[in-house]
Each structure stands twice: as structure tokens, then as C-alpha cells.
Amino acid sequence: MTVSSTTPPTGRRPRHLLVVGGGVTGLAAARAALAAGLTVTLLEASPGYGGKLVLGHVAGSTVDLGAESILARRPEGVALAQETGLADDIVHPATTAAGVWSRGELHPLPSGQLMGVPGDLRALSASGVLGSRGLARVQADRVMPKTPVTEDVAVGEYIARRLGREVVDRLVEPLLGGVYAGHADKLSLRATVPQLVPLAAAGTPLTTGVRDLLAKGAADSSAAGQAPKPVFAGIRGGVGRLPGAIAADVAKRGADLRTDVAVRALRRTEAGWRAELSDGSTVDGDAVVLAVPGYAAADLLAEHAPSALPELRDIEYASMAITTFAFHRSALAGMPLGSGFLVPPVDGRAIKAATFSSLKWPWLAHSAGDLVILRTSLGRHGEAEILEREDGELAKAALADLADAIGLTAAPVDRHVQRWTRALPQYAVGHLDRVARIRAALPAGLAVAGAAYDGVGIPACIASADSAVSTLIEGNDER
Incomplete structure (x- = not known):
């Protein structure tokens, strides 16, 4: 009753x-x-x-149509995979050399950063992602007065206040966008980058704080006799x-x-x-x-x-799409490849990221044989109009950006377009x-x-x- x-x-x-x-x-x-x-x-x-953890097929290879990796620095995902019979199939990327396609050029993603906030100014400068004025603005963080923040604020707002707008637009935005398909000026600092909250509360320089956080993590691992843990893990055959x-x-x-x-x-x-x-x-x-x-x-x-x-x-929720392509390996010969690259939305491109999946995951390279599997993601919160395009138009937009970014002009052997409506909470x-x-x-x-x-x-x-x-x-x- x-x-x-x-x-x-x-x-x-x-x-x-x-x-x-x-x-x-x-x-x-x-x-x-x-x-x-x-x-x-x-x-x-x-x-x-x-x-959203779904498998599909492109050119005869099984591929992930949603997330293709698990954050390994948190134990829950890898542990559950191990406990449910997948222990022997847990793998790690063959390469983590990621890039940023900014102002029409590919740059290496700077090392020594936390969600785009730099802790290693030499690596930041060497990457070429920021211009001279942007670099000078970041360096000013270390001599600026303390600005304690006691309430939740938007990630972009706070970081821009300390480091300038360029570091937000060129680094923080594409990294956060890759996780949330959102915008740094609307996302909560406490909810999305909690590691920065103590630094914000103290009002201390962000660059120094991030440097010390990363150094402490490395020192703790060393003191415990542990090798540095991979950031991400995958599963042979797909997450x-x-x-x-x-x-x-x-x-x-x-x-x-x-x-x-x-x-x-x-x-x-x-x-x-x-x-x-x-x-x-x-x-x-x-x-x-x-x-x-x-x-x-x-x-x-x-x-x-x-x-x-x-x-x-x-x-609120963001919708997005993932386009997965298969190309003959010869079509990508000599191109600047790694695990993939991020795209700052300020540049107005259709894609927000590209991943060279079969270069990143050896199991997929073996499955694909003479083909290279790569994928792009499109769509951010508040940008639903791009997802109103037909599959062919989405694929065409992604291919146009790939041509501009790495010079890939060959026609794909196969493709798949996966739409995820109201997929990522903001x-x-x-x-x-x-x-x-x-x-x-x-x-x-x-x-x-x-x-x-x-x-x-x-x-x-x-x-x-x-x-x-x-x-x-x-x-x-x-x-």
C-alpha cells in the first residue's frame, strides 16, 4: 500500500x-x-x-565512443577494474606528449603545470604558448600583493586576476574544457580545481604555490619508495x-x-x-x-x-560530439604527432581537442594495423549550434581543423560521429x-x-x- x-x-x-x-x-x-x-x-x-562508457567500431577496430581513459592518480577506477576481472588488461599510454594548437601553431603542453596554472616558468616560456606580454604578466604574480579569496569564485576570474588573461585563454580554458566542456569564467574553483583553494585562501602567488604542490607530490612518492604514478590508465579493448x-x-x-x-x-x-x-x-x-x-x-x-x-x-549540462576517424598510416607520415592536442576556444576553431588514439594506446595500434585511429571532440556549454549540424558536416568541420593543425588532408577510410546530449554537468x-x-x-x-x-x-x-x-x-x- x-x-x-x-x-x-x-x-x-x-x-x-x-x-x-x-x-x-x-x-x-x-x-x-x-x-x-x-x-x-x-x-x-x-x-x-x-x-557514456560505450564501445563502437571504426574500420574494423573496437574503439571507445565516450571516455577512453581513467584518471589513475585516484584509486577507485583502476581498483574497480582490477576487482571485476580486468586486472590483466589495465594499460597506460605509450605517449603522454600532448600539445596546444594556439594561434595556428602547435606547441608542447608545458610541464610543471596544474590544470594550466604554471609552476615552472622556464617550461612555460619554452613552450611558446604565451606571448612575451603574457609571460611577463604571469611572472608578475610573484611580486603582486596577496589577494586572499575566502569565497568560491570562477576559476578563470581568479587565475586571470593573478596571472593575466592570456594564461586563462591559452592554457586553463582548453584543459578545463577538455574535462567539463565548459568555460573557465563560469566553473567553480572549489569544485573543479580544489588543489588551488588553499593557495587562493592564503592569497600567495599561484606560480610558487603550484611549484611547491607538485614538488611535494613528487617528494612524497619518493619518500614512500614509489615510482611516479601514471596520470591515466586505459583498458585493453577499451574503457x-x-x-x-x-x-x-x-x-x-x-x-x-x-x-x-x-x-x-x-x-x-x-x-x-x-x-x-x-x-x-x-x-x-x-x-x-x-x-x-x-x-x-x-x-x-x-x-x-x-x-x-x-x-x-x-x-546545467553541456552537449558534445566525438568524431572518430581511421586513416592510412602513410597519410600521417612526418606529421607532428604525440598523444594529441588541445585547442583554446578563443581561436574560434570547431574542435576543442584531438587525440591520436592508436598512437596513445598500443592495443589499439595492434588492432588497427596499417591504420591510424584518431578522434576529435566538438561542443562546449552554450555552443549547441555546432551540434545541430548533420554528421557529415561535423566530420567535415573536424577534418578542416585537422588539415590546418597538422596538414592532414587525406580522406579517412572510415568515420563515426557520436553525439552526447546533455552529457557533462557544469x-x-x-x-x-x-x-x-x-x-x-x-x-x-x-x-x-x-x-x-x-x-x-x-x-x-x-x-x-x-x-x-x-x-x-x-x-x-x-x-
Whole structure:
């Protein structure tokens, strides 16, 4: 029997968890709940698992159509891959030599920087990314008065204040854009680059602070007898294999996994929660994890957390597209290649980045044989018009930029265009406070998790899932 939304669920420890969403967050939540001894039902509206972690095929090779790497300096992603049977297939890039295509020329991405904020002024100067006036402005940071920042600010605003506009436009913007498909002048410093927050609070020079942060990290690794850890990891056969591995693992552990079934509504019951499904059936549980985008969570919470709705709906999303091409290897002979390059949006190009995937990942080079697989990304927050173009027009725009950047004029052997609509949440200034308010407004027995809240990368989503499950269990244990 359903009851009014004001009737609280029982305070006992949950026994049956409903997970709404079968992306990596939902799958990780299911696994965490199973490890804690709960029964799990996972409900996914699409035909498969993984969300934006999807595999496809170009010229006979399996490729990632979404994220192709995992941040390895956070442990959650690599650890989960290892624990779900992929330990022998974890790989690292063959090259990390990235570039910046700025003012029509390719430059090496400077070493000794943190999300574009330089800590090594010699490397910055040698890269040629900034002009003489931009370099002078960055150097002035070390003699400027302290400017403590005690509230959240936009990344671009703060860094421009300390280092000048050029370093934001030419380095910070393309790096942040590669992660969030957003704009530095709108993204929260605390949510996107938390390492800089203590430096901002102290008001000390950013360049000196970044230099010291990077040196401390290297010293800590050395003191622990550890070799420097690779920044990124991949999976042989594609990162898109990870959701399938997690799903197989949780199914083997007894989870009830259902695809092609959407949750139309959540109702309170005397024992907990009831999910009303698109096939007309219902499923009951003691607790719920909503591992879906903020706007989807808002639809399901309208009856139960009305004060959270405007907060959830105010989380904006960026759409983007990934074009993947296959070329004969001979077509790229002699070109300046590495792992890829970033593109400052200030230059007005269509693409925001290019990755030479089969040069970066040896497993893909082996699969591709005499072909080179490369991909570009297009689209940022507020730039939806480019994604209104047909696939052929998107591919044409990407190829035109590749021709200008590296002189690649040959026709591709094959291509694939993957669109991701409302894919990347934008962490506006005040995002962390917004998330705290959302969670404070949730009723007992219900938690939210995923990229909308705690970070957009794979490890961050896994950590968000683990935290949501722990909160549900511990919250009920305390009552």
C-alpha cells in the first residue's frame, strides 16, 4: 500500500536497495551495497549498461565512443577494474606528449603545470604558448600583493586576476574544457580545481604555490619508495568494457539487473520505497540510490523533496560530439604527432581537442594495423549550434581543423560521429554548497550519486556511489 509522502520509512538498516541508473555510478552503487550485505535491484532505462562508457567500431577496430581513459592518480577506477576481472588488461599510454594548437601553431603542453596554472616558468616560456606580454604578466604574480579569496569564485576570474588573461585563454580554458566542456569564467574553483583553494585562501602567488604542490607530490612518492604514478590508465579493448565487467560481477553476486525499464515514479510505502516502472510493474525496496542526471533526479523527487528541485534543475549540462576517424598510416607520415592536442576556444576553431588514439594506446595500434585511429571532440556549454549540424558536416568541420593543425588532408577510410546530449554537468560557482543543500533536502532512505554532484571522472563517480550507499546504511544505523 502506498502512503503519503510525509510518512517516513522505517529507521531500520536497509535490506533491499533500489538503484536507478545503470551507468558506472549505478553499477558501483550496486556492488557497494552487495558488499554490505544488501539485496539489490538495478533499473536502467536504456538497453545496456555504462551510460557514456560505450564501445563502437571504426574500420574494423573496437574503439571507445565516450571516455577512453581513467584518471589513475585516484584509486577507485583502476581498483574497480582490477576487482571485476580486468586486472590483466589495465594499460597506460605509450605517449603522454600532448600539445596546444594556439594561434595556428602547435606547441608542447608545458610541464610543471596544474590544470594550466604554471609552476615552472622556464617550461612555460619554452613552450611558446604565451606571448612575451603574457609571460611577463604571469611572472608578475610573484611580486603582486596577496589577494586572499575566502569565497568560491570562477576559476578563470581568479587565475586571470593573478596571472593575466592570456594564461586563462591559452592554457586553463582548453584543459578545463577538455574535462567539463565548459568555460573557465563560469566553473567553480572549489569544485573543479580544489588543489588551488588553499593557495587562493592564503592569497600567495599561484606560480610558487603550484611549484611547491607538485614538488611535494613528487617528494612524497619518493619518500614512500614509489615510482611516479601514471596520470591515466586505459583498458585493453577499451574503457567501455568496464561497465560490462561490473555488471557481470554484480549479477554473479546476486543482483537483479534490469534494462529497458524506466522508473516513472517513486512512492513512499510503510516499509520504504516503491518504484513504478515503464512496463507497468512495481518493485519495492528499503532505500534508493538515484544514479541519474540531475534533471532526471528532479523528476523523480518532485513529490518527496520539493526544495531540491530548483537546485537540481539549475545544474546545467553541456552537449558534445566525438568524431572518430581511421586513416592510412602513410597519410600521417612526418606529421607532428604525440598523444594529441588541445585547442583554446578563443581561436574560434570547431574542435576543442584531438587525440591520436592508436598512437596513445598500443592495443589499439595492434588492432588497427596499417591504420591510424584518431578522434576529435566538438561542443562546449552554450555552443549547441555546432551540434545541430548533420554528421557529415561535423566530420567535415573536424577534418578542416585537422588539415590546418597538422596538414592532414587525406580522406579517412572510415568515420563515426557520436553525439552526447546533455552529457557533462557544469559546476557553477557555489556548486559544492548547492550539492549540500540538495542532499540536506532528501528524505530518509534516499540518496543521489554521480557526475552531477561529486566529480565527472570515472573514479569520482565510483566514490560518489560508495558514499551514497554508506550514507544510507549509516544513516539508518544511527536511528
